[in-house]
Amino acid sequence: MDSVYDFALAQAIRETAKLGKDRGVVDAVLKINRLCGGERRSFIDSTFLSNHDFARLMTMLGDDESKVRIATSILFTLPGRPFFYYGDELGLRSDKHLEWLAMPWDEEGQDPG
Numbered sequence: 001m002d003s004v005y006d007f008a009l010a011q012a013i014r015e016t017a018k019l020g021k022d023r024g025v026v027d028a029v030l031k032i033n034r035l036c037g038g039e040r041r042s043f044i045d046s047t048f049l050s051n052h053d054f055a056r057l058m059t060m061l062g063d064d065e066s067k068v069r070i071a072t073s074i075l076f077t078l079p080g081r082p083f084f085y086y087g088d089e090l091g092l093r094s095d096k097h098l099e100w101l102a103m104p105w106d107e108e109g110q111d112p113g
Contacts, residue, residue: 001036001043002042002043002044003043003044003045003046003081004032004036004045004046005046005048005051005083006028006032006045006046006047006048006080008028008031008032009025009028009029009032009045009047009078010047010048010049010050012024012025012027012028013025013049013071013074013075014049014050014057014060014061014071016070016071016074017061017067017068017070017071017074018060018061018062018067025074025078029045029078029079032045033045044080044081045078045079045080045081046080046081046083047075047078047080047081047082047083048075048082048083048084048085049071049072049075049084049085049088050085050088051083051085052085055094055095056085056087056088056092056093056094057071057072057085057088058088058091058092058093058094059093059094059095063093065091068088068091072084086103087103092104
């Protein structure tokens with residue numbers, strides 16, 4: 001494979017930011033590169049923090065902007081091809097109903113969705 005979504009790394013980054021101590025970020029990077037990169041020199045890790053199957057990053061990290069900044073900084077400094085789920089860059093929150101809504105482009109109550 002040329003690239004895979006790295007779920008183990010995503011979890012390690014989120015947990016590291018949440019707890020304030022390393023929860024296996026480097027180990028996750030080394031493991032995926034050993035598994036996939038050893039066979040294919042063109043392999044690029046597809047790194048991410050959340051997607052449509054998870055709560056939004058701000059929600060997962062307890063509405064703590066500093067933890068979101070830490071997680072994002074880790075994501076963008078690691079090797080690979082980072083993906084950022086829409087809305088996370090704005091600090092949008094989620095609950096069980098909001099994860100699947102369209103991006104709120106207008107003022108609340110004015111957005112046709």
